[in-house]
Amino acid sequence: LDVLSAHCPVEMVEEHRVLDLSSAEIEHVSQNIIQSHLDTCQFTSEELTKMNWNFHSQDDIYSLQSKPCEWMWQLCAIHISNAIQYVVEFAKRIDGFMDLCQNDQIVLLKSGCLEVLLIRMTRAFNPVNNTVLFEGKFGGMQIFRSLGCDDLLHAIFDLGSALCRLDLSDEEIALFTAAVLISPDRPWLAESRKVQKLQDRIFLALQKELQKRHCSEDLLAKIISKLPLMKTICNLHSDKLEFFRILHPETAQTFPPLYKEVFC
Numbered sequence: 157l158d159v160l161s162a163h164c165p166v167e168m169v170e171e172h173r174v175l176d177l178s179s180a181e182i183e184h185v186s187q188n189i190i191q192s193h194l195d196t197c198q199f200t201s202e203e204l205t206k207m208n209w210n211f212h213s214q215d216d217i218y219s220l221q222s223k224p225c226e227w228m229w230q231l232c233a234i235h236i237s238n239a240i241q242y243v244v245e246f247a248k249r250i251d252g253f254m255d256l257c258q259n260d261q262i263v264l265l266k267s268g269c270l271e272v273l274l275i276r277m278t279r280a281f282n283p284v285n286n287t288v289l290f291e292g293k294f295g296g297m298q299i300f301r302s303l304g305c306d307d308l309l310h311a312i313f314d315l316g317s318a319l320c321r322l323d324l325s326d327e328e329i330a331l332f333t334a335a336v337l338i339s340p341d342r343p344w345l346a347e348s349r350k351v352q353k354l355q356d357r358i359f360l361a362l363q364k365e366l367q368k369r370h371c372s373e374d375l376l377a378k379i380i381s382k383l384p385l386m387k388t389i390c391n392l393h394s395d396k397l398e399f400f401r402i403l404h405p406e407t408a409q410t411f412p413p414l415y416k417e418v419f420c
């Protein structure tokens with residue numbers, strides 16, 4: 157992920173081809189994206205089920221809550237930055253992504269990686285007791301109290317439980333995150349038609365995957381209905397970060413480079 161520098165001319169000649177993919181082609185799109193997800197999702201489902209029994213103790217919770225705000229921000233920035241690296245790797249493995257110009261690769265990653273992380277969070281979220289994986293153990297919203305971002309955390313945890321209620325499989329999460337990442341409506345894209353074509357293929361693959369279930373149309377609508385809440389969370393995160401940078405510029409300076417590059 158490099159600084160926004162590359163310039164590439166918009167495609168002058170566009171072929172207008174209808175989406176007439178054969179089922180074999182759609183199957184290929186699916187397989188590529190599902191494999192890329194499994195290779196880059198940081199924790200396998202089995203690992204996550206095992207860790208589900210591991211909770212932060214009351215002492216862990218007190219200890220996290222008594223940390224200074226700057227310390228906790230730094231810790232979260234490190235974890236988020238680490239998780240973004242896996243999202244970058246996911247994107248790179250999606251067929252067609254590396255054929256986009258460098259500008260568009262960067263635009264898509266910068267604007268979409270937090271949304272991808274939020275969807276990925278579903279895998280590391282326990283809706284029974286509203287806990288999320290943090291530092292190797294599951295903990296509730298209260299472990300993030302010292303951040304002073306209760307409204308943001310509320311929104312994140314609400315999304316977590318709402319997405320968990322959809323009970324998405326790894327295959328569905330793979331295709332959904334790919335479709336969110338490869339979005340033609342992101343500002344500053346040079347070749348949005350090319351991105352559009354890629355996303356169309358992914359949506360066909362997602363639809364086909366959802367057809368394996370009952371009421372697939374309903375589910376696609378439900379998945380899409382979570383996008384506005386994700387947008388809200390991204391905006392809240394930007395606001396909180398901006399405010400934090402004003403209060404603690406020295407700490408914000410030492411945030412991981414990838415976190416700074418994506419969000420600052």
Ligand code: CLR
Pocket residue numbers: 197198199232233235236239273274276277280288289290300303305308312393396
């Ligand atoms: C998401 C799924 C990834 C692994 C992963 C890494 C970091 C986690 C993130 C998941 C979920 C959200 C998370 C984050 C670290 C801090 C953040 C727990 C599990 C919480 C919600 C705090 C956000 C604070 C903001 C002020 C940045 O594969």
